[in-house]
Amino acid sequence: MRGLAKIEVTLLSVLLVVKLYLSRYLPTRWLMLVLGCCAGEVVLEQLDRVLWHPWDGLGVSLVSGHTLKHLCAGAGTLLVARGIAASPVRRSVSTNSPAM
Numbered sequence: 001m002r003g004l005a006k007i008e009v010t011l012l013s014v015l016l017v018v019k020l021y022l023s024r025y026l027p028t029r030w031l032m033l034v035l036g037c038c039a040g041e042v043v044l045e046q047l048d049r050v051l052w053h054p055w056d057g058l059g060v061s062l063v064s065g066h067t068l069k070h071l072c073a074g075a076g077t078l079l080v081a082r083g084i085a086a087s088p089v090r091r092s093v094s095t096n097s098p099a100m
Contacts, residue, residue: 011035014035026083027087030079030080030083030086033076037073037076038076044068044069044072046065048064048065049065052065
């Protein structure tokens with residue numbers, strides 16, 4: 001349980017930094033979604049056996065919390081890429097570039 005408490009404190013401190021210091025390249029709403037994915041990763045990793053147990057009882061090796069954690073991490077990475085693509089800085093750079 002100590003590890004989970006450290007992760008929660010880390011996520012809360014990152015949340016505080018995100019709210020206090022605005023980013024030019026990644027809008028805050030995208031950062032909040034990424035942090036939500038990070039929190040989801042922690043929860044899914046902690047629930048690994050709980051999520052695995054019902055499937056194991058049926059004799060089916062379908063999905064575990066660890067697998068879902070990796071899907072959540074992939075979703076977080078996708079959100080970072082999407083947030084950078086939607087960044088106002090990126091839009092202003094692409095609209096101000098000279099035409100060829």
